[in-house]
Every structure is written in C-alpha cells, then in structure tokens.
Amino acid sequence: MSDENSHDAPDQAPDSSSTAVAETVSDVETVNDLDDEPEFDEGAGTKAQIKKEQRRILFRSPGFIIGVVVLLFWLLASLVPELLTQWGPKEFVTDGEGNPLVRSKPSGDAWFGTDKVGRDVYARVIYGTRPVLITAPVAALLAVVAGTLLGLTIGYYRGWVDEIISRIIEGILSIPSILMAIIVIFTFGSTRPVIIGTVAVLFTPTVTRTIRAATLAESQLDYVTAAKMRGERGLFVITREIFPNVVGVVVVELTVRLGYAVFTIATLAFLGLVGSNLTDADWGVDVSENYELIVRDIWWPTMFPALAIASLVIAVNLLADSIQKATSS
Amino acid sequence: MAKFILKRLGLSLVTLLILLVIITLIPNIAPGDPARKIAGGTASPERLASVTESLGLDDSVLTQLGNLIRDVFTLDFGEAFTKPGESVIGLVGDALWNSTQLVGFALIVVLPISIGGGILAAYKKDSWVDRTIVNGGLALSSVPEFVSGVVLLAFLAVPIGFFKVSADAPEGASVLTQVNHMILPVLSVLTVYFGYIARITRAGTIGALESDYTRTAFMKGLSTPKVFRKHVLRNALQPTVAVIGTQLGYLFGGMVGLEFVFNYPGLGRLVLDSVRGADYPVLRGGVVTVALIYMAATLGSDLLIAWMNPRSRANVGADA
Numbered sequence: 001m002s003d004e005n006s007h008d009a010p011d012q013a014p015d016s017s018s019t020a021v022a023e024t025v026s027d028v029e030t031v032n033d034l035d036d037e038p039e040f041d042e043g044a045g046t047k048a049q050i051k052k053e054q055r056r057i058l059f060r061s062p063g064f065i066i067g068v069v070v071l072l073f074w075l076l077a078s079l080v081p082e083l084l085t086q087w088g089p090k091e092f093v094t095d096g097e098g099n100p101l102v103r104s105k106p107s108g109d110a111w112f113g114t115d116k117v118g119r120d121v122y123a124r125v126i127y128g129t130r131p132v133l134i135t136a137p138v139a140a141l142l143a144v145v146a147g148t149l150l151g152l153t154i155g156y157y158r159g160w161v162d163e164i165i166s167r168i169i170e171g172i173l174s175i176p177s178i179l180m181a182i183i184v185i186f187t188f189g190s191t192r193p194v195i196i197g198t199v200a201v202l203f204t205p206t207v208t209r210t211i212r213a214a215t216l217a218e219s220q221l222d223y224v225t226a227a228k229m230r231g232e233r234g235l236f237v238i239t240r241e242i243f244p245n246v247v248g249v250v251v252v253e254l255t256v257r258l259g260y261a262v263f264t265i266a267t268l269a270f271l272g273l274v275g276s277n278l279t280d281a282d283w284g285v286d287v288s289e290n291y292e293l294i295v296r297d298i299w300w301p302t303m304f305p306a307l308a309i310a311s312l313v314i315a316v317n318l319l320a321d322s323i324q325k326a327t328s329s
Numbered sequence: 330m331a332k333f334i335l336k337r338l339g340l341s342l343v344t345l346l347i348l349l350v351i352i353t354l355i356p357n358i359a360p361g362d363p364a365r366k367i368a369g370g371t372a373s374p375e376r377l378a379s380v381t382e383s384l385g386l387d388d389s390v391l392t393q394l395g396n397l398i399r400d401v402f403t404l405d406f407g408e409a410f411t412k413p414g415e416s417v418i419g420l421v422g423d424a425l426w427n428s429t430q431l432v433g434f435a436l437i438v439v440l441p442i443s444i445g446g447g448i449l450a451a452y453k454k455d456s457w458v459d460r461t462i463v464n465g466g467l468a469l470s471s472v473p474e475f476v477s478g479v480v481l482l483a484f485l486a487v488p489i490g491f492f493k494v495s496a497d498a499p500e501g502a503s504v505l506t507q508v509n510h511m512i513l514p515v516l517s518v519l520t521v522y523f524g525y526i527a528r529i530t531r532a533g534t535i536g537a538l539e540s541d542y543t544r545t546a547f548m549k550g551l552s553t554p555k556v557f558r559k560h561v562l563r564n565a566l567q568p569t570v571a572v573i574g575t576q577l578g579y580l581f582g583g584m585v586g587l588e589f590v591f592n593y594p595g596l597g598r599l600v601l602d603s604v605r606g607a608d609y610p611v612l613r614g615g616v617v618t619v620a621l622i623y624m625a626a627t628l629g630s631d632l633l634i635a636w637m638n639p640r641s642r643a644n645v646g647a648d649a
Binding site for chain 1: 483486488
C-alpha cells in the first residue's frame with residue numbers, strides 16, 4: 001500500500017509527513033508535561049534527570065561531535081555552495097593565463113584537480129552534496145514515519161494482521177534492498193520521487209520490525225496493563241502511553257536509516273539509476289563517470305566524490321551510534 | 330527437531346510465496362505501460378508485443394503469479410531477451426557459480442578475521458584494542474563497497490602491479506591467479522563486514538563471558554582456552570551465525586557496486602546488466618535466485634542455531 005505513495009503524490013508526501021512528525025513530537029512533550037507530573041511526582045523528576053544526563057553524555061561523546069561537524073559542513077555546502085567555491089559545477093577551469101586545465105592534478109588552481117573535461121572536482125564535490133541531502137533525509141523520514149505507525153499498531157494489537165504484515169516484511173527483506181530498488185526503479189522510471197519512494201518503501205519493513213519489537217516489549221509492562229484496565233482505548237494507549245517510551249528507538253532508527261539512505265542512493269547513482277542529468281554534479285554519478293580513469297593513474301576525479309560519500313555516511317553513523325549509546329545508558 | 334525443521338520450512342515457503350506475489354505485482358502497479366518502459370521509448374511494435382507477452386501482462390495477475398510459481402519450481406525462466414537462444418537459467422547458473430567463488434573466498438577471509446576481532450574486543454573490553462575494533466569497524470562498514478573498491482583500486486591496484494584491476498581472471502588461469510584477481514574485491518567485502526560481524530560477535534561474547542556458567546567454569550579451575558571452547562563460544566556465536574545467515578543473500582546479490590567496479594560477472598552484475606539491457610526474464614530469474622539463496626541461508630543458520638541451542642527451537646516464527 002505504501003507503494004502507492006511513491007507515484008501518486010510524490011510531491012506532497014514529504015510535506016505532509018514532516019508536519020506529521022512535528023505534531024507527534026509536540027504531542028510527546030505535552031504528554032510528558034501533563035500526564036506524568038501529577039501522577040508520579042518523583043518519577044517525573046528522575047525522568048528529567050535521566051534525560052539531562054543522557055544529553056550530557058551525548059554532547060560529550062567525540063563521535064557525536066565529529067558527526068555533527070561533518071554533517072553541518074555538508075549541510076552548508078548543500079545550502080550555499082557558492083560560498084565555498086569560486087567555480088561553478090559546470091564551469092571549465094582555467095589557470096592564471098587563461099589556459100584550460102583538463103585532468104590536471106590537485107593544485108593551487110584546482111584544489112582537488114580537474115576532471116576529464118576540465119571541470120573543478122572540488123566545485124563538483126561541493127555542488128554534488130545537494131542531490132544526496134535532498135533525497136536521503138526525505139526517504140529516511142518517510143520510512144521511519146510509516147514504519148513507526150505500522151510497528152506500533154501491529155506490535156500492540158498483534159493478531160492475524162500482525163502475522164500477515166510480518167510475513168510481507170520477511171518477503172521484502174529476503175532480497176537485498178539494492179536489488180529490490182533496481183527492479184522497482186527499472187519498472188517505475190528513475191525520477192527523483194520514484195527513488196525517494198522506493199528507498200522509503202524498502203526501508204519501512206526494517207523500521208516496522210524494530211518498532212514492533214520495542215512496542216511488544218513495552219506492551220508487557222505494568223503501565224500498559226494499568227492503562228488498559230482503566231479502560232483506555234487502544235489509540236490512546238499507543239499514542240499517549242507506549243509511543244513516548246519508544247521515542248528513543250525511533251530517533252535512533254531515523255539516524256541509522258539516514259545513513260543507509262545515503263549509502264543506497266549513492267550506490268544507485270553510481271550504478272546509473274538516478275536518471276539525473278549526467279552533467280549535474282552528483283557524488284555517485286561523478287564516481288562512475290570517472291572511475292575508469294583510475295587505471296591511468298588519474299585518481300582525483302573519482303577519489304574526492306567517493307571520500308565525500310564515505311565522510312557523510314560515516315558522520316551519520318557516528319551520530320546514530322552515539323545517540324544509541326546515550327539513550328541506552 | 331523434525332517438527333521444528335518442518336515448521337521452519339513451511340515458514341520459508343510462505344515467505345517465498347509472498348516475495349513472488351510482490352515481484353508479480355511490481356510491473357502491474359507501475360503507472361503507464363511497463364512494457365513500453367522496459368522495451369525503451371523507441372522500441373518497434375513487434376518488440377513491444379514480445380515484451381508484453383514475455384511479461385505476461387495480457388494475462389490476469391493471478392495467471393501471471395501462477396506462471397511465475399511454475400517457473401520457480403521447474404527452474405525454467407525461458408529465454409533471455411538480449412541473448413536469443415540462451416536460457417535464463419544457464420546465464421543465472423554461470424553468474425551463480427562466479428558469485429559462489431567470490432563469496433566463498435570472501436567468507437574464508439572475512440569470517441575468521443571478523444569473529445576473531447569480535448572475541449578479542451570482548452576479551453579486552455573497554456581497552457584501546459576494543460575501541461579501535463568497534464569504532465574502526467563501524468566507520469569502515471558504513472562506507473559503500475563501491476567506494477572502498479575505488480579507493481583500493483587507486484591506492485593498491487594501480488601503483489602495485491601485483492594487485493589486479495579486474496576480479497575476472499583470464500580464461501584458463503590457474504587457481505592461484507584467480508585468487509590473486511579476487512584479493513581486492515575480497516578486501517572490499519572485508520571492510521563492509523568486519524565491523525558488522527565483529528560487533529555482533531563482541532556483544533554475544535560479552536554476554537556469555539558475564540554469565541554464571543562462565544564464572545562457574547573459571548571457578549572450577551578450567552583454563553581460559555578451554556572455557557572459551559566449551560562454554561563461551563557455543564553461546565556467544567549464535568547471534569553471529571544468525572547474522573551470517575541473513576547476510577549471505579546480500580553477499581550473493583547485493584554486491585552490485587563491487588562487481589561493477591571490479592568487473593566481476595556475478596549475480597549482482599547479471600541483474601544490473603539485465604536492467605540496462607531491459608532483459609526482464611534474466612532480471613526475474615536473477616532476483617528469484619538471490620531470494621532462494623537468502624531463504625536457504627536463513628533456514629540453514631536457523632537450523633544451526635537450533636542445534637547449538639535447543640531452547641530456540643520452541644519459538645519458531647515468534648520473532649518475525
């Protein structure tokens with residue numbers, strides 16, 4: 001059913017989902033304020049302390065700091081690339097006397113060298129940030145929203161719906177997601193909405209599985225039983241009781257999926273499946289366009305976009321890892 | 330145990346069936362005429378008709394599904410579009426054999442190093458060795474394999490002639506030469522899996538090391554190697570076995586980027602080429618093969634775990 005999203009309303013999907021997240025997040029806060037304090041005065045105090053402590057651990061972990069710095073740099077590059085480079089991504093570089101530089105080694109004129117037609121590799125790396133930083137976060141966010149909703153529902157209600165959805169999840173996961181993405185993009189066409197939708201749909205099963213497991217564990221705790229015995233409706237129990245307690249898992253899942261989304265989308269671009277214009281700067285496309293030059297020892301047009309991909313994925317994973325450690329401490 | 334195997338097998342079949350339903354549905358829910366998309370915008374009417382026919386898009390979805398199920402159980406996916414006269418199963422078979430060689434070599438290298446690294450990290454928990462293995466592994470495994478492949482090419486294959494640019498050894502090369510050609514791709518696989526497997530092994534080993542039975546074993550005076558062999562590993566490695574089981578499918582079919590960089594004719598490459606050549610029968614055959622491998626591998630690892638830990642036999646299907 002989520003397949004329909006990917007081609008029916010690709011443009012609206014990102015907007016609606018991000019507002020949905022904003023709403024649920026503000027819900028959580030109000031829940032914490034209104035619900036917990038009158039009922040368990042002490043509990044609320046320690047809870048806030050735990051949160052504070054977790055934040056302190058997080059902000060002090062080197063992984064988190066490195067991750068944030070690298071991520072901020074790429075964010076800056078995607079927002080205002082012209083601030084960071086004097087050359088445009090499609091401009092041909094010339095040296096001091098106006099001679100064109102083609103396949104020239106990294107130098108003062110071109111920090112990362114120039115590619116096979118004489119464009120500045122550094123400028124292309126900077127401008128190439130944007131396609132990844134648009135598609136990957138949207139795809140990850142969609143997957144996490146859909147997976148959280150599904151996981152909470154089937155994890156709480158169980159029954160035959162859970163049984164069926166769990167089987168479907170198994171079915172989708174029985175094929176490497178990159179392979180599944182290739183088939184779907186092949187049949188649906190390689191436009192940006194299709195790529196975002198495909199990655200989102202392919203990541204939803206994993207998110208669903210994680211959230212389902214967390215929900216299952218929470219459902220067996222006393223506070224859920226108590227809520228049920230008070231006669232609360234299922235919807236209330238899920239959104240007001242269980243969800244605030246699995247928010248940590250959701251946040252971790254969001255960062256982890258973001259890393260995988262960058263990974264997958266870069267790979268798809270490298271394999272020539274993102275369908276963007278080949279002259280547009282894009283890390284994955286630039287690697288595949290130039291990698292055959294490596295055997296002639298012209299490594300720079302391939303290496304720098306490749307390292308850019310690596311740095312972004314590693315940064316996101318460092319973030320995910322440090323958040324996970326902080327929330328579980 | 331027999332009951333467990335039967336139940337587990339049934340579960341695999343259900344999963345396979347669902348996957349086949351998904352594969353059948355994809356071209357049917359795609360907007361526009363998928364046959365035109367697959368054949369390309371400039372395809373002739375005849376080609377379009379043959380594409381439509383081979384996709385079976387004129388039939389009802391149920392008939393299409395029936396045909397696909399029949400194809401899977403008879404292992405006959407028809408003829409390739411792009412190579413007339415060649416059966417899909419023949420092409421898939423060749424690619425599968427190539428992938429098996431690469432995966433086999435990779436496992437021989439990756440498993441001992443990663444499992445050893447994980448056990449070492451657990452044993453030296455919280456030391457710099459542990460931190461290096463865990464954090465270095467995390468950083469390496471988050472890099473896409475085509476990126477590490479490109480880096481290896483530029484810094485090893487080009488300056489040092491010993492390492493080969495292409496993983497595909499020339500026809501009739503000796504086993505040693507073939508192995509030589511596969512060194513770099515295997516290193517690339519190592520970067521992807523080392524951190525992952527080492528981490529899981531570490532967590533399992535720490536759990537086992539902190540357990541009562543291990544303490545008892547140490548207290549009754551057994552030597553460290555003996556405690557590891559008899560008490561720790563059997564329990565510590567269960568999650569590792571499960572992970573390897575689920576990752577085998579990925580190793581066979583998910584290394585598309587790697588096979589592309591090193592020009593290796595494995596299953597991932599076959600699927601990618603079939604997409605580029607719009608060869609739908611080959612695409613379908615390749616994908617189903619990868620799924621079958623995944624199912625066999627997860628089945629195998631579940632059985633192995635059941636053998637290692639009898640308690641796990643009770644909850645088949647409980648953790649979807």
